[in-house]
Amino acid sequence: MPNSKSAYSFSNKKEKFDTHIIVVWVDNEAGVLARVVGLFSGRGYNIESLAVAQVDEKLKISRITIVTTGTPQVVNQIKLQLRKLVPVHKVADFKREDKAVIFKEMALFKIVGPKNKLEGALKACKKYNPVLLDKTKKSNVIQITALRREIDKMSKDLKKFGLVSVSRTGAVAMTRGADIFK
Amino acid sequence: MSKLYSGAEIVFKCMEDQNVDHIFGYPGGAVLPIYDELQNFKSIKHVLVRHEQGAGHAAEGYARSSGKPGVILVTSGPGATNVVTALTDAYMDSIPLVCISGQVPTHLIGTDAFQECDTTGITRPCTKHNWLVKDINDLASTIHKAFEVATTGRPGPVLVDIPKDIQFQKTKYNRPKKEKKLNGKSHNHFNQNSIDELIELMSKSSKPIFYTGGGVINSGPKASELLRELVYATGFPITSTLQGLGSFPGDDNQFLGMLGMHGTYEANNAMHDCDLMINIGARFDDRITGKIDEFSPKSKKVHIDIDPSSINKNVKVDLAIVGDVKTVLSSTLKSLKQKKSKFLKSNKQKTSKWWEKIQKWRSVRSLDYIGSEETIKPQYAIERLYELTKDKDSYITTEVGQHQMWAAQHYKFNKPNRWMTSGGLGTMGYGLPAAVGVQVAHPKKLVIDIAGEASVLMTIQEMSTAVQYNLPIKIFILNNQYMGMVRQWQELLHDKNYSESYTAALPDFVKLAEAYNCVGIRAKTPEELDDKIIEMLNTDRPVIFDCMVDKVENCFPMIPSGKPHNQMILGPKDQENKKITGKGKSLV
Numbered sequence: 001m002p003n004s005k006s007a008y009s010f011s012n013k014k015e016k017f018d019t020h021i022i023v024v025w026v027d028n029e030a031g032v033l034a035r036v037v038g039l040f041s042g043r044g045y046n047i048e049s050l051a052v053a054q055v056d057e058k059l060k061i062s063r064i065t066i067v068t069t070g071t072p073q074v075v076n077q078i079k080l081q082l083r084k085l086v087p088v089h090k091v092a093d094f095k096r097e098d099k100a101v102i103f104k105e106m107a108l109f110k111i112v113g114p115k116n117k118l119e120g121a122l123k124a125c126k127k128y129n130p131v132l133l134d135k136t137k138k139s140n141v142i143q144i145t146a147l148r149r150e151i152d153k154m155s156k157d158l159k160k161f162g163l164v165s166v167s168r169t170g171a172v173a174m175t176r177g178a179d180i181f182k
Numbered sequence: 183m184s185k186l187y188s189g190a191e192i193v194f195k196c197m198e199d200q201n202v203d204h205i206f207g208y209p210g211g212a213v214l215p216i217y218d219e220l221q222n223f224k225s226i227k228h229v230l231v232r233h234e235q236g237a238g239h240a241a242e243g244y245a246r247s248s249g250k251p252g253v254i255l256v257t258s259g260p261g262a263t264n265v266v267t268a269l270t271d272a273y274m275d276s277i278p279l280v281c282i283s284g285q286v287p288t289h290l291i292g293t294d295a296f297q298e299c300d301t302t303g304i305t306r307p308c309t310k311h312n313w314l315v316k317d318i319n320d321l322a323s324t325i326h327k328a329f330e331v332a333t334t335g336r337p338g339p340v341l342v343d344i345p346k347d348i349q350f351q352k353t354k355y356n357r358p359k360k361e362k363k364l365n366g367k368s369h370n371h372f373n374q375n376s377i378d379e380l381i382e383l384m385s386k387s388s389k390p391i392f393y394t395g396g397g398v399i400n401s402g403p404k405a406s407e408l409l410r411e412l413v414y415a416t417g418f419p420i421t422s423t424l425q426g427l428g429s430f431p432g433d434d435n436q437f438l439g440m441l442g443m444h445g446t447y448e449a450n451n452a453m454h455d456c457d458l459m460i461n462i463g464a465r466f467d468d469r470i471t472g473k474i475d476e477f478s479p480k481s482k483k484v485h486i487d488i489d490p491s492s493i494n495k496n497v498k499v500d501l502a503i504v505g506d507v508k509t510v511l512s513s514t515l516k517s518l519k520q521k522k523s524k525f526l527k528s529n530k531q532k533t534s535k536w537w538e539k540i541q542k543w544r545s546v547r548s549l550d551y552i553g554s555e556e557t558i559k560p561q562y563a564i565e566r567l568y569e570l571t572k573d574k575d576s577y578i579t580t581e582v583g584q585h586q587m588w589a590a591q592h593y594k595f596n597k598p599n600r601w602m603t604s605g606g607l608g609t610m611g612y613g614l615p616a617a618v619g620v621q622v623a624h625p626k627k628l629v630i631d632i633a634g635e636a637s638v639l640m641t642i643q644e645m646s647t648a649v650q651y652n653l654p655i656k657i658f659i660l661n662n663q664y665m666g667m668v669r670q671w672q673e674l675l676h677d678k679n680y681s682e683s684y685t686a687a688l689p690d691f692v693k694l695a696e697a698y699n700c701v702g703i704r705a706k707t708p709e710e711l712d713d714k715i716i717e718m719l720n721t722d723r724p725v726i727f728d729c730m731v732d733k734v735e736n737c738f739p740m741i742p743s744g745k746p747h748n749q750m751i752l753g754p755k756d757q758e759n760k761k762i763t764g765k766g767k768s769l770v
Contacts, residue, residue, distance in 0.1 A: 007671060009473050009744040030314065035306060042307050073494065080491035086311040086331060 015071040019048070019096040021103060021173045022078060023181070027087040028054045028062040035085055036064055045070060045078055049105070049148070049170030061089065065172050067096075067148070092173075092181045100176050106169045107151045112139045113162030121161035125154065186352040189318050189344065190215040193282060194223040195355050196325040202226055202253050204244060204622050206237040210257025211297055212284030215349035229622055229651060232643035234261050236615035238268020239641070242277045243619030246602045247577055249402060251278040251332050252619065258284045259297030262343075263304060267609060270308040272339040274606025275425060276400055278332040279339035281309075282325075287347040288316055301343045310338040318351040326358040335369050336489040337400055369488050370505035377513050378521075379501055380460070383482055385522060385529070387458035389536045390418045393441065396425030396605070397463015397487060399598045401507035405429070406598040408511035409462065415518060417526050417533065419540055421449035423464045424590055424605045432594030438540065439549070442470040443741050444587040447548035447750055448540055450739075453478055454747035455539070461485045463507045466496040467606070476746035486510050548739040548752055549591050558708050560585065560660045560731040564592040564632065567658060570715050576600070576628040579616040581637030582608045584666035584737045589632040611640030614657060618644055621653040628656070628719070635661040635728075636685055645698040648724040656718055657726045659691060662733045670736045691728035700724035 026032050033052060040047050048067040055063045068078060075093065082091045094101045111121040118140045122130055128144035135141075144154065148171060155166050175181055187195060193216050197205070206229045209217045220228055231237040234256045241252025252272075256265050262283045272279045286295040302314045311331050313324045321344070328340045384390060392413060398405050406429040413420050413436055420430050421441040430437055439446035441453055450472075453459065459481045464470070466485075471477045474496065483499040485492070486507060493502040503510050518525055551561045564585075578593060579602040580586040586603055595601050602620060604612035613631040621629045631638070638659055648655050660666075668683040695702030701721050705714040705728070718725045738753045 006675075007743055008468060013475070031302060031306070034303070038306055073498075077491060077495055080493075084310075084489070084491055 015073075017069045017071060018075065019067065019069050020075050020078075021094045021096060021101070021171060022066045022068055022075075022082070023092040023094070023173055024064040024066070024082055025089040025091075026062050026064060026085075027089070028060045029087055032062070032087045033064070035087065036066075036082065039081055039085065040066070040068070040078070043077070043081065045074060051170035051172050065170060067171050090182070094173055101173055102176060103147060103171050103173050104145050105148055105151055105171045106143065106145045107154070108133070108167045109142045109144070109154070109158055109163055110139060110165040111142065111158065111162050112164045114138075117161045121158050121163070124157055124161065128154070184354050187355045188215065188219070188352050189321055189349040190219040191222075192318075192321050192353070192355050193325065193344070193349075194219055194226060196322055196329075196358075197226055197253065198223065199357055200326070200329045201250075204229060205253040205255050206231055206240045206244070206619065207255030208232075208234050208237060208257065208261060210259075210261050210284065212258035212286060212346050213255060213261075213282075213349075214284075215346065216255065216282070216284070216344075228255070229618070229647065231615065231618075231647050233641065234264035235267050235611070236618070236641050236644040236647065238265045238279070238281070239271070239609070239612050239615035240619035240622070240644070240647075241279050242268060242272050242275075242612075243579055243602050243616030244623045245272075245277050245279060245619075246399075246616075247599050247620040248623040249599065250623075251280050251329060251337075254279060254281040256281065256283050257297065258286055258301065259299045261297075262301040263299060266304060266308060267607075269305055269339045269341065271604050271607040271609045271612065273308050273310070275604065276337050276396060277339065278337035280325075280328050280332050281305075281339060281341040283341060283343050284349070285314065285343045285345040288345045289347070291345065301341070305341045308339070309341050312341040312343065314343045314345075315348055316345070318348050318353045321348060321353070322355055322358075336397075336492075370509050371490070372503045372505045372510065372513075374513070374517070376501065376503045377510075377517050380484055380503065380514060381517055381521060383458055383484065383501065384416060384418075384460075384518075385525065387482075388532045389456045389481075390416070390458040390460065390533065391438075391452050391456040392418055392420040392460050392462060393423075393453065393464055394420060394426045394429055394462045395423040395464025397507050398426055398429040399463075401463065401488075403598055405463075405506075405508040405511060408508060408515060412511055412515055412518075415515065415526060417529055418460075419452055419537070421445070421453065423467070423470055424603060426464060427590060427601045428595035428598045431596045433596065438544075440590050441747075442467075443472070444591065444737055444739065445741075446591075447546045447739055447752065448543035450741065450747040450750060451543045452540055456481045459483045461487075461499070462511070463487060465492045468496070471497065472741045473744050473746045478747070546752065548750070551735070551738075551753070554732065555708060557732045558705065558711055558729060560588050560662070560735055561592055562708060563658075563660060563705075563711060563729050563731060564588050566711055567630070567632070567715055568593045570712065570719065571628060571630070574628045574719075576630060577602070577617075577620045577624060579603065579613040579620060579629070579631045581613040581631070581633045582610045583634045583637055583668075584662075584670065584735075585632055585634040585637075585660040587667075587737045588660070593632070610634075610637035612637075614638055614641050614655075615644045615647075617655040617657070618647055618651075618653055621648070621655050622651070625653075629654075630656045630658050633657055633659045634666060635659050635663065635688060635691070636665045639689075642694070645695075645700060645724060645726065649699050653724060654722050655724050657724075658718070659726065659728055660731050661688075661691070661728050662731050662735070663688060664733060666735075667737070669734075673736065674742070691726050695726035698724075698726075700726065702726050702728065704728040704730065706730045
């Protein structure tokens with residue numbers, strides 16, 4: 001490192017990054033998503049994907065699922081900072097490797113091509129519960145639900161079958177078994 | 183049927199119920215209905231500032247010196263954006279502020295209307311929370327909630343944005359439900375085990391130190407009392423951050439002075455070598471820790487803080503106690519008395535070597551400076567100011583820079599809430615308006631802004647406010663004609679390339695004082711300094727004191743950037759020595 005010419009110190013630490021799925025229950029009010037997302041951008045945290053929707057109409061609670069990467073210290077900060085926000089009710093944190101939690105993303109693929117290609121595409125998706133949402137002579141829209149890396153792979157694999165458009169959600173998560181996160 | 187009140191009236195009804203007696207503000211189009219109602223609420227006094235940033239800092243000074251939240255009233259657009267610096271400052275230093283801003287009428291929001299800005303969007307990252315009130319029926323509950331958020335837990339600023347049409351609309355007003363005072367209970371997440379563990383660590387330690395911060399002040403005067411009790415009961419040394427000064431007497435033998443970048447040699451070395459560090463209400467800021475991977479390598483660290491997100495943010499700790507300082511200290515004292523009633527005696531032996539070491543560091547006398555008979559040394563000016571005011575229970579504010587550090591080093595505080603300085607954000611121009619706010623809260627007390635000539639010019643217009651309200655604040659300017667701290671860094675790090683850090687064409691501060699219709703005093707030599715200070719203290723009007731000091735004095739001791747606590751530069755001589763060996767440069 002060259003001689004420091006700064007009023008601040010330099011970091012030379014390289015720590016391992018883990019992928020975490022953070023689930024946040026918030027009041028569904030104006031600006032709440034901006035608060036959550038702004039906290040991430042303002043403090044330099046990553047967002048890999050984001051899914052948000054109201055889950056309780058009566059109590060007006062929305063559930064935000066954020067996939068993020070960071071060192072253990074950063075992930076801990078993310079949780080603690082989120083809990084400080086006034087509209088935040090609770091925050092859950094799961095590691096991607098966590099077997100006790102289900103993670104799913106949904107993707108829509110539009111395939112354009114001759115019949116054999118359309119069929120090939122549908123066949124390639126077989127592992128991921130494909131649903132044929134729209135069908136014409138020349139095109140298909142296929143919906144699959146799978147893990148992020150699986151969808152990544154499919155987006156690549158389907159190119160040869162005439163994939164012209166991909167639309168996908170962020171991950172959503174839920175614990176296995178009868179327990180719910182409190 | 184109960185009476186209907188307009189939104190503007192409700193704003194003041196809420197303030198009455200929140201026991202607000204002063205608000206700092208500036209009128210404008212989008213808050214005119216509120217200003218129209220002002221005269222009908224006699225218990226609330228409005229202080230008209232000259233710039234909304236001044237309103238914000240004045241409210242900060244008011245809050246810090248009184249323990250009550252500061253209240254600001256500004257208009258939309260530029261009114262709101264001007265107050266952003268003060269909100270950010272309050273956010274960094276955990277000062278409770280409630281800012282009411284006007285907004286264009288709801289039907290014009292989003293149309294780029296005259297003096298419209300996205301106030302809640304702009305202030306979202308610099309407030310604890312903010313609200314845009316779109317329904318008159320939400321107004322009262324929102325304002326009461328705003329006061330609650332600002333003052334509970336770790337305090338901070340909040341903002342309520344009220345569109346002009348809402349200010350005119352009418353509804354019923356319900357007084358806030360008298361909620362049972364939680365006494366901060368909801369913020370205490372520790373149990374007796376943690377306290378026991380702390381006492382265990384304390385009794386095992388042979389090189390302990392208390393490291394205390396602004397959290398002690400924020401917890402109220404009782405917390406400072408308990409801190410003193412604990413420090414005396416243990417016989418441990420104590421150091422304080424910039425924000426914590428005053429929670430423990432500055433002239434006490436157990437006090438090692440401030441720590442950090444411009445802290446004392448003994449405080450920083452003790453932090454580095456200790457085996458037990460008890461952090462009470464401080465946040466391991468980078469100005470405190472120096473090089474983080476070499477920060478206090480051999481110590482067990484305890485962190486007492488009300489904000490869980492402060493724990494393990496910068497420094498990993500061994501024992502975290504999340505709670506209000508006052509509550510934690512009183513539990514600790516109670517347990518200490520029960521379990522180790524003879525703690526002081528049994529520990530005297532154990533820590534005697536540690537104290538010997540500290541005395542050795544102390545004997546370096548790191549705050550000493552080379553005196554002069556011709557020019558006023560800035561440190562000398564602060565020393566004299568302290569000596570001549572120490573019996574007066576004075577309140578000190580500062581701007582930001584060298585003068586701020588010299589004030590922190592050489593002015594000794596014995597009580598909490600007497601020291602108002604911008605630490606986290608480092609806002610030049612903070613001190614003058616803050617002094618206005620302090621004087622409003624304490625009309626009879628001596629309030630001094632220790633200033634630099636560059637900083638004070640950023641908000642000098644607030645002298646006009648001080649004159650209007652007969653606030654006899656004293657602006658004590660250490661005038662070296664440089665942005666001193668910038669110049670110092672340029673000397674140390676940029677080969678004396680003093681790029682743009684010299685202010686040519688400074689105003690004549692004595693004439694400036696006269697222009698504002700207050701009193702100007704100038705001191706040029708050490709000889710006349712005392713008489714001039716006494717003249718200032720005897721003047722019952724606002725004073726601008728132009729203290730002409732040494733132009734090139736640097737602030738020492740100093741931990742250069744990227745260095746740990748035990749590698750301080752002690753003074754100009756040390757700086758030279760290190761240069762000769764070639765090490766000085768690599769140090770900074």
